[in-house]
Amino acid sequence: MKQIYALFFLILFFGCKPQTKLTNMKKKIVIAHRGASGYLPEHTMEAKAMAYAMNPDYIEQDLVLSKDDVPVVIHDIYLEDVTDVAEKYPERKRKDKRFYVIDFTFEELQKLNVTERFNPKTGEQIYPNRFPKGRGNFKLHSLQEEIELIQGLNASTGKNIGIYPEIKNPAFHHKYGKDIAKISLDILSSYGYKTKNDKCMFQCFDAKELERVRKGLKSDLFLVQLIEFPEETKELAHFASYADGLGPWYTQILDKKVGEKWQFTTLVKDAHKLGLQVHPYTFRADQLDEFSSFEEMMQVLFFEANVDGGFTDFPDKMLAFLSK
Numbered sequence: 001m002k003q004i005y006a007l008f009f010l011i012l013f014f015g016c017k018p019q020t021k022l023t024n025m026k027k028k029i030v031i032a033h034r035g036a037s038g039y040l041p042e043h044t045m046e047a048k049a050m051a052y053a054m055n056p057d058y059i060e061q062d063l064v065l066s067k068d069d070v071p072v073v074i075h076d077i078y079l080e081d082v083t084d085v086a087e088k089y090p091e092r093k094r095k096d097k098r099f100y101v102i103d104f105t106f107e108e109l110q111k112l113n114v115t116e117r118f119n120p121k122t123g124e125q126i127y128p129n130r131f132p133k134g135r136g137n138f139k140l141h142s143l144q145e146e147i148e149l150i151q152g153l154n155a156s157t158g159k160n161i162g163i164y165p166e167i168k169n170p171a172f173h174h175k176y177g178k179d180i181a182k183i184s185l186d187i188l189s190s191y192g193y194k195t196k197n198d199k200c201m202f203q204c205f206d207a208k209e210l211e212r213v214r215k216g217l218k219s220d221l222f223l224v225q226l227i228e229f230p231e232e233t234k235e236l237a238h239f240a241s242y243a244d245g246l247g248p249w250y251t252q253i254l255d256k257k258v259g260e261k262w263q264f265t266t267l268v269k270d271a272h273k274l275g276l277q278v279h280p281y282t283f284r285a286d287q288l289d290e291f292s293s294f295e296e297m298m299q300v301l302f303f304e305a306n307v308d309g310g311f312t313d314f315p316d317k318m319l320a321f322l323s324k
Contacts, residue, residue: 028302029309030318031164032056033282034075038313040131041116042082043073044138048146052153056315058164058201061146065178070106071143071187077101077169080120083112083140102176106142114138127286143184147191162199166226170209181213188221196222196244203247207232207239214242224279227252233267240274245308250280253305254290264305272306283312295321 035047036054043062051059063071079085079099085092086099088111093099101109116133117126125133147163154160165184173180185202193200203224204210213219224245227233233252248267255263271278280301285294294314298321301307312318 026308028307028322029058029277029279030056030315030322031279031309031311032059032315033311033313034060034062036313036315038127038130038285041114041136041138043075043140044114045141045146045149046136046138048149049153051315052150052161054316055159055319056161057309058162058199059150060311061143061163061165062168063143063165063180063184064101064168065173065180065183066104066106066109067102068105069178069183071180071184072101072106072109073141073143073146074101075168077172079104079109079112082117083114085112086120088112102173102178109140112140114140129286143187144191147187151191160199162201163193164201164203164224166203166205167209170204170206181209182217185213185217185219185221193221195220201245203245207235211242224277226281233265233270236267236270236274236276240276243276245277245279246271247279247281247311250282250301250310251290253278253280253301253307257290262300262304268305268307277308279309279311280307281311283310283314283318285314285317298322 032051032054034042035044036050037047040047040050048059061073062075064074064077066072074082077100079101089099092103115138116131118124118133119126143165150161150163165188167180167184170180188200192198198221200221201224202213202219202221203226204213205226205228207225210223210225214223222245223243224247225239225243226247228249236246239246253264253267255265257263268278283297288294288297291297291300294317298318301310302322310318
């Protein structure tokens with residue numbers, strides 16, 4: 001109950017701030033990556049409510065099917081690095097020593113506690129300065145539950161924050177006779193997400209599956225092809241035959257730094273020539289790698305490389321930067 005009160009406080013505190021507006025330039029799209037995951041455990045309803053209150057353009061949902069075909073909002077097909085499944089269901093571990101979402105009913109999954117991401121072998125928290133591991137009473141939830149939260153808040157606040165679902169590992173699901181794409185699209189359609197105008201961007205790493213979504217399942221949603229590997233950057237023309245956007249790992253945009261200036265690959269320009277929006281992942285204020293600050297990272301990618309939007313664990317920081 002305390003967490004519910006805290007949620008409403010967060011919504012009231014952040015929600016009363018005016019939504020940022022960009023002037024004299026094309027608006028950049030802010031996508032809350034797994035919710036406000038820099039502050040609360042990823043893909044929890046609490047993280048989504050906090051993200052909503054920050055006023056991003058979209059909130060992301062990663063989807064994996066349960067044993068009884070419920071799309072569960074979780075980043076991986078495994079459970080052991082964000083839940084206490086090893087304690088609650090030790091006997092359900094497979095031979096590879098992993099616990100799979102698909103082996104549990106939705107009712108069983110709801111009995112698990114969700115925590116900040118950690119290394120199952122060492123127990124160490126991946127991002128040590130984030131929400132303390134093992135604290136709170138966070139739970140898994142379904143795509144339907146999250147849509148109802150976001151649509152309900154849109155109704156009560158007058159905002160129009162969108163959703164950005166990703167189907168995870170469709171080939172794995174097909175191996176078990178489960179069509180995660182069709183199940184997810186049917187749910188989205190039942191909640192009014194049918195066309196490019198419905199504030200829903202649908203993403204996947206599997207190019208064959210995303211092409212099937214467009215051509216086989218006849219979806220008219222805004223489709224985003226996620227990419228990670230160098231060879232995929234050579235397939236842009238094919239991606240543009242069915243997708244509307246490209247979601248690259250941000251390092252695929254960077255070439256090299258000469259002095260204080262970054263030079264870039266042709267990825268963004270090539271994508272734009274084909275009519276593809278570019279939304280790189282992931283902007284993290286606590287994992288900067290090539291950059292000296294989060295501000296430098298955003299300046300370089302948004303305004304020097306000219307990407308159209310970005311996935312971030314810290315939507316408030318991105319919005320504050322873009323509002324300047």
